[in-house]
Amino acid sequence: MDSFCAPKAREHPYLLADGNGLALRVGPTSTKTWLLRYRRPATGKKASSASACRDPSHQKFLR
Structure with missing residues (x-):
């Protein structure tokens, strides 16, 4: 799970894309959203x- 937590917040939202339509959007408050x-x-x-x-x-809170 360390690679999931690696993207850090920046001043503006940005995308980390795989090149095949899947991307992780990282927001200014470190919120992460998958986009397909x-x-x-x-x-x-x-x-x-x-x-x-x-x-x-x-x-643990989701169980």
Whole structure:
């Protein structure tokens, strides 16, 4: 989990992308959000999906 915690906050939000449509957005307050960009198979239109990341140190509270 150390690599998950490695991205640090900057003055403005930034993306860490894998080059295949998946990216981690890191906000000014160290909030992390996964973004997935893809094309809809039926229409070919661009689309995206986002999911908030939970801090791994808080896993005990999720059980």
